[in-house]
Amino acid sequence: MFNDISRPPLREAELRSALVDGPLADYSEVRVVEEIGSTNAALLEYATTGDGDRSALIAEFQSAGRGRSGREWTAPAGSQVALSVLIRPGAIHPDLFGWLPLVTGLAVRDALAGSAGLEASLKWPNDVMVEDGAEARKIAGILVEMTTVPAEGVYSMSLPAIVVGVGLNVSLRAEELPVPHATSIDLERAKQGLDPADRLVVAKELLRALAVRHDQWRACERGSGSVISDELYYEYIDACSTVGQDVRVELPGGETKTGNATRIDRSGQLVVDTGEGEEPFVVAAGDVHHVRRGSGY
Incomplete structure (x- = not known):
């Protein structure tokens, strides 16, 4: 070995x-x-x-x-x-x-x-x-x-x-x-x-x-x-580099959403604002990719 x-x-x-x-x-x-x-x-x-x-x-x-x-x-x-x-x-x-x-x-x-x-x-x-x-x-x-x-x-x-x-x-x-x-x-x-x-x-x-x-x-x-x-x-x-970043979130089930990761709530979930007038969505589980503006992720 x-x-x-x-x-x-x-x-x-x-x-x-x-x-x-x-x-x-x-x-x-x-x-x-x-x-x-x-x-x-x-x-x-x-x-x-x-x-x-x-x-x-x-x-x-x-x-x-x-x-x-x-x-x-x-x-x-x-x-x-x-x-x-x-x-x-x-x-x-x-x-x-x-x-x-x-x-x-x-x-x-x-x-x-x-x-x-x-x-x-x-x-x-x-x-x-x-x-x-x-x-x-x-x-x-x-x-x-x-x-x-x-x-x-x-x-x-x-x-x-x-x-x-x-x-x-x-x-x-x-x-x-x-x-x-x-x-x-x-x-x-x-x-x-x-x-x-x-x-x-x-x-x-x-x-x-x-x-x-x-x-x-x-x-x-x-x-x-x-x-x-x-x-x-x-x-x-x-310690979390995700807060404040633009992110792409791949949710369980295949759905994908993008937005700005505005904060972590007191349950440890990620709160993401899509910037489209919708309510921010809360991510309990999923793959998060940091997105560079204009250059993909």
Whole structure:
């Protein structure tokens, strides 16, 4: 599997020491596997068999990795940090669930800054982008999925279990990028004359950042109970490059609309004004493309 000595495998024992057994103990479990179909699919299955809250699964290679809308997500072995985290939200109000992908985007952004010195923005809802002059290149993708599991004890109701998946490009070379508008940490650091990143350091920083942001998300339940906190809301607004942009939105079902992305509402949805005297439309799910005036997208 690891034929490229520049891409050594992650050391599970070191990750566990720092994140499971250490003083912070952010995770109940951290596992590293050499190959798997999909870390998200595996944790969705494990959710029904008793894996604990904050269990993390990292794969060196995914043979059936998935992005949003069922897209394939592939990368050479050892070139990414590809991980999923199981969250058992308990009694957290369902109105907050829609914010989890957006908050996860903030965590990936934090990890890029902390481990690699890279600044990134978020294209709604959670594409993590690195600006390169007039271009923006995708460096990470996020897929959040939910299932339900039977409650234990005398209660028969089902409880939610959420799996947060992240694929962060670390050492992909230009010829290995899946699409022209993708990039990797090492490619971006090379532009600045910096050495390649340490993938183990990136993985630790990403897991820690996810824990911090997910704690903030959970804490919203102790405030209003169903509304995102002002802190997270405005941090996301500041990080989101989509607000103020002309956009083309491909909605589920094949419908397409264009307009100006005026704001993100308190539910995490994108509000787009068509400029044609109609009421602004609200996007809960869909593919958003930033449009350059007069030059397509």
